[in-house]
Amino acid sequence: MTVYWTFPAEEDLATLLMRQPERADRAAVLAVAAALAAAAESLARFPSRNEPGRVAGTRELIVGHHILVHEVAEGDVHVLRCLGARRSRSHRR
Numbered sequence: 193m194t195v196y197w198t199f200p201a202e203e204d205l206a207t208l209l210m211r212q213p214e215r216a217d218r219a220a221v222l223a224v225a226a227a228l229a230a231a232a233e234s235l236a237r238f239p240s241r242n243e244p245g246r247v248a249g250t251r252e253l254i255v256g257h258h259i260l261v262h263e264v265a266e267g268d269v270h271v272l273r274c275l276g277a278r279r280s281r282s283h284r285r
Contacts, residue, residue, distance in 0.1 A: 193236045195269045201260075204274040208258065211276075224256070228274060231255040235262060235269045 197205075205228060209221050231253055242253045245261055250272060253260040261273040 193239060193264075193268055195232050195236050195271065197232065197271045198273075201271040201274045208274060208276055224258075228255055228258060228260065232260055232262075232269075232271050235260075235271075239264045239269050 205225070209225055235253065239262070240251065242251050244250070245252045245263075247261070250261050250263050253262065257277045259273075259275045259277070260271055261275065262269055262271045264270075
C-alpha cells in the first residue's frame, strides 16, 4: 500500500507548520513535520487502526495536536487533510 498526500493536505501541512508557536525554533517545526510524515507513512501498514472519520468513508489519525484525515482507495492510502485540533470539527474533503 502506498501513501499519497492530496494537494489540500499538503497545503494544510504547510499552513500548520508556518503557524507553529515555536516557528522561531526551526528544530521544533521540523520535528512536527517529521512526526506527521512518519504517522502518515505508518498508514501504509495499518490503514484502519484508527477512528472512523466525521465524513463517511474517512478515518482520522491523531498526531499530537493534529489530525490526519485519510481514506483507503484502490489499495492505497490518500491523506485528504492535515488539520490542527481547532479546525478538525469542520473539515471538508
